[in-house]
Amino acid sequence: MKKSFITLFAALALSAGLLSSCQDGRKHLTGVRWDLQEIIVEDYIPTVSVPQGVNIIFSDSSRVYGNAGCNNINGGYTLQGKDQITLDRIAATLMWCPNMEFETDYMKLLEKVERFSASDDRLVLYGPQKSFRLIYTSAGKVD
Numbered sequence: 001m002k003k004s005f006i007t008l009f010a011a012l013a014l015s016a017g018l019l020s021s022c023q024d025g026r027k028h029l030t031g032v033r034w035d036l037q038e039i040i041v042e043d044y045i046p047t048v049s050v051p052q053g054v055n056i057i058f059s060d061s062s063r064v065y066g067n068a069g070c071n072n073i074n075g076g077y078t079l080q081g082k083d084q085i086t087l088d089r090i091a092a093t094l095m096w097c098p099n100m101e102f103e104t105d106y107m108k109l110l111e112k113v114e115r116f117s118a119s120d121d122r123l124v125l126y127g128p129q130k131s132f133r134l135i136y137t138s139a140g141k142v143d
Contacts, residue, residue: 036134062079069102073107123138
């Protein structure tokens with residue numbers, strides 16, 4: 001009986017630890033407007049020029065929205081474990097913009113994001129095997 005209680009206690013403690021680490025990531029990720037600063041693509045030497053105004057916001061209700069430079073974007077996201085994230089059903093408004101190539105490429109990258117790291121002032125979204133990184137800085141809390 002004592003061994004079963006210790007096993008149960010250890011399992012509950014481990015579950016609480018996993019949940020709190022997931023919550024810590026969510027705490028930094030959500031409720032902040034993240035402004036895109038840089039895109040780094042492995043095996044691609046030139047710097048990708050990021051237009052002003054590209055941002056992303058993760059809500060507490062697993063929704064994501066923002067701006068791709070001209071068009072507004074929105075969709076859903078799912079957190080799994082400590083640093084796994086999936087963005088899905090990302091859609092954009094349909095205004096024609098001078099830099100549509102950037103927006104199209106950016107949207108494709110968002111759909112491939114698999115992991116993230118977030119702190120109070122920096123967010124990095126990673127592609128498969130860290131093949132690309134989308135690097136954002138905090139522009140402050142949103143309501």
